[in-house]
Amino acid sequence: MVIELAVLAIVGFASGLAVGCGFVAFLTVLGIIPRLAQLTDTRRYIPGYEWSVVCGAIAGTWLGLRHIQLSLPAIVLVPIGLAAGVFVGMLAAALTEVLNVLPILAKRIGVNEQILILLMAIVIGKVCGSLFHWTFFIHDLKE
Amino acid sequence: MAISIYIRMRYKFTAALGDCIRIGKLAHIIAPDRIKKEIAELPIHRIVSKDNKFVVIDAMDVIQAICKKFPDCDIQTVGPSQTIIEVVTKKRKSGPVFFILVWVLLFIGAGLTIMNFHEDVSMASVHRKIYHLVTGRENARPLIMQIPYSFGVGIGMILFFNHIFKKRFNEEPSPLEVEMFNYQQDLDQYVILEENRKSEFKRHGD
Structure with missing residues (x-):
């Protein structure tokens, strides 16, 4: 019994360590934190942002694994949803950028000035795709 | 005493077919006024159709x-050791139809990828879970958080690229602009080396 618990604890700890490292590596490669610090001109607080990510990851893990209920009004979900969306949007933008899609595309079709409009196509496409997914797509799937 | 002449090659400029490239256009020159004009007028190269797109x-x-x-004269060079001349032939007009086609392609592609991403990471069930966590009630379609979420995706992308259409939040270049610059620089580097190799080959071939 003790050995079983010890093995489970070690496996849990080890997998958590690996996932945590992977998460941080992912964030580092995409450079979202430096980007936010640059935008808001708060580079000196970057260690604080690191802790924010760590605390958020731990809170998310704990709340996700336990079935905790806070019984708050639904309106609280609006800022949560918005923040989650902004984060995912930044992830998506960073991924597009890492893959070097836009510079090559702009060069190929020779539209250096209108690249902003192409960028807007992607942004508006993401918003519409996401809205469509939640309002129609899932709905149809259930019926 | 020898006269000192300092030249600094320009990095890059464009020229049309048939243009005669003179030193004055290729480089900044520091020299005594009387010979500076003469140097600036010296022809180096005439662009012919054989030059293709780039001349180095x-x-x-x-x-x-x-x-x-x-x-x-004692000639000193400062700065880059070669100049790229981009030969502009008739500007290829990318028609608006073509542009709209690409726009629609990107629009649909972006929408599809975000849907794929949501399915991939089971975003719907995570949203349901968060709804349950916060309110204590079950809701199969927690739109109250999903609609702000959707707009958040767009806001996040704009924030990352530092643009609200034409307006920007601060004066620093966006990652996209840096990326475009890096890509252009890589291309230029390639052109320099490739043209050098070609002209080397031509010289040896003659």
């Missing part, structure tokens, strides 16, 4: 031309 002029060619004219 090496600083050595410029020095050679100046030495021929003023043998007793």
Whole structure:
């Protein structure tokens, strides 16, 4: 019994360590934190942002694994949803950028000035795709 | 005493077919006024259709031309050692139809990828879970958080690229602009090396 618990604890700890490292590596490669610090001109607080990510990851893990209920009004979900969306949007933008899609595309079709409009196509496409997914797509799937 | 001439090659400029490239256009020159004008007028290259898209002029060619004219000069070069000339033939007009096509392609592609991403990471069930966590009630379609979420995705992308259409939040370049710059620089580097190799080959071939 003790050995079983010890093995489970070690496996849990080890997998958590690996996932945590992977998460941080992912964030580092995409450079979202430096980007936010640059935008808001708060580079000196970057260690604080690191802790924010760590605390958020731990809170998310704990709340996700336990079935905790806070019984708050639904309106609280609006800022949560918005923040989650902004984060995912930044992830998506960073991924597009890492893959070097836009510079090559702009060069190929020779539209250096209108690249902003192409960028807007992607942004508006993401918003519409996401809205469509939640309002129609899932709905149809259930019926 | 030899006259000192300083030249700094320009990095890159564009020229049309048939243009005669003179040193004055290729480089900044510091020299005594009376010979500066003469140097600036020295022709280096005439662009012919055989040149294709790029011509690379090496600083050595410029020095050679100046030495021929003023043998007793001391020439110093500063900065880049070659200039890229981009030959602009008739500007390829990318029609609005073509542009709209690409726009629609990107629009649909972006929408599809975000849906794929949501399915991939089971975003719907995570949203349901968060709804349950916060309110204590079950809701199969927690739109109250999903609609702000959707707009958040767009806001996040705009924030990352530092643009609200034309307006920007601060004066620093966006990652996209940096990326475009890096890509252009890589291309230029390639052109320099490739053209050098070609002209080397031509010289040996003659």
